Amino acid sequence: MDVIRRFSLDDLPLEMVALFEGVDAASVEDSLGECDVVSLAAGELLLAPGQENAHLYVVVKGGLRVHLKLSRNKVLAILGPGECVGEMSVLENLEPSALVRAEQDSELLVIPRDILWSLIGKSHDVAINLLTVMCSRLRRTNHTVSREIENCRQFKQASRIDALTGLYNRRWLRESFERLLERQNRAGGKLAVLMTDVDHFKQVNDVHGHLSGDRVLNEIGTALLARLRPSDLAVRYGGEEILVILPDMGKTEALEVAERLRLGIKDMRFTALSGEVFSLTASFGVAESAGGETCDQLLHRADAALYRAKRRRDCVCD
Numbered sequence: 001m002d003v004i005r006r007f008s009l010d011d012l013p014l015e016m017v018a019l020f021e022g023v024d025a026a027s028v029e030d031s032l033g034e035c036d037v038v039s040l041a042a043g044e045l046l047l048a049p050g051q052e053n054a055h056l057y058v059v060v061k062g063g064l065r066v067h068l069k070l071s072r073n074k075v076l077a078i079l080g081p082g083e084c085v086g087e088m089s090v091l092e093n094l095e096p097s098a099l100v101r102a103e104q105d106s107e108l109l110v111i112p113r114d115i116l117w118s119l120i121g122k123s124h125d126v127a128i129n130l131l132t133v134m135c136s137r138l139r140r141t142n143h144t145v146s147r148e149i150e151n152c153r154q155f156k157q158a159s160r161i162d163a164l165t166g167l168y169n170r171r172w173l174r175e176s177f178e179r180l181l182e183r184q185n186r187a188g189g190k191l192a193v194l195m196t197d198v199d200h201f202k203q204v205n206d207v208h209g210h211l212s213g214d215r216v217l218n219e220i221g222t223a224l225l226a227r228l229r230p231s232d233l234a235v236r237y238g239g240e241e242i243l244v245i246l247p248d249m250g251k252t253e254a255l256e257v258a259e260r261l262r263l264g265i266k267d268m269r270f271t272a273l274s275g276e277v278f279s280l281t282a283s284f285g286v287a288e289s290a291g292g293e294t295c296d297q298l299l300h301r302a303d304a305a306l307y308r309a310k311r312r313r314d315c316v317c318d
């Protein structure tokens, strides 16, 4: 960053500078005449967290790019002629919270801290303009933070969903089922689980190809969800094995649900990529949670029931 000259009002008309909008030029001309204009090469760093800053910078020519520290590639703002940066760190006497670089070869008016305070003292309009600049900065930051929080929430949600079936994945099961079961036990409510496995699924892949197999899994996931209550939860437990969690439900009712799902899958017609239409069956194991039991114990009992159902296939066992 090189000093190239002293600032004069010919460099930048005051009405173009957000900080000096509506300000009488005569009241600030002397103070601004004591300030330098510096040049900054494209890409050159102006402000960074960890580096002290004692100046407010106003873009005279070119532009500045503002980044948050944690996401350097994410541009928070591009500042053009008349816009300023550095005001927060100057006023608070703290290091900058963002990285600021020259977007292109630029020229900046440099207002040192003491001159800024004297301008604020001298001109009510400068003080109001500065507050307005800071409010819009705050609003923009709030918007960015809300967007980041929403992105995080969506990413977290997506990381718990199986992409092929749209059902929850094992990660969700590991993180959430124990808590759900504990809550259900504490409330003294019942909870049942169904473990289901598509019969002879390997043949689907062998005969119709893996992509057709994928499509079948996707359609079965969608069909199961459509037949469950909004409070029920379905998890892709393994390749073609799906776990259904039925809160507030005992074994008798869960057996009925399983039977309904079994018939639903049997009635479905799948179309292979070749166009061939075929049908499938699935087997179901049902278990009701016994108080004090861990998730693993409950799932083990459902798995054992499924194992029994698999001996005959296309049936429901408990």
Ligand SMILES: Nc1nc2c(ncn2[C@@H]2O[C@H](COP(=O)(O)OP(=O)(O)OP(=O)(O)O)[C@@H](O)[C@H]2O)c(=O)[nH]1
Pocket (backbone or CB within 6 Å): 164, 197, 198, 199, 200, 201, 202, 203, 205, 209, 210, 211, 212, 213, 214, 217, 238, 239, 240, 310, 313
């Ligand atoms: N297309 C596809 N196939 C999968 C996926 N995950 C697992 N599989 C296949 O699912 C098949 C499961 O086969 P097996 O465990 O032998 O069982 P099965 O053929 O269904 O026979 P039974 O369960 O005994 O009725 C294997 O061929 C796996 O490759 C997947 O995401 N997509």
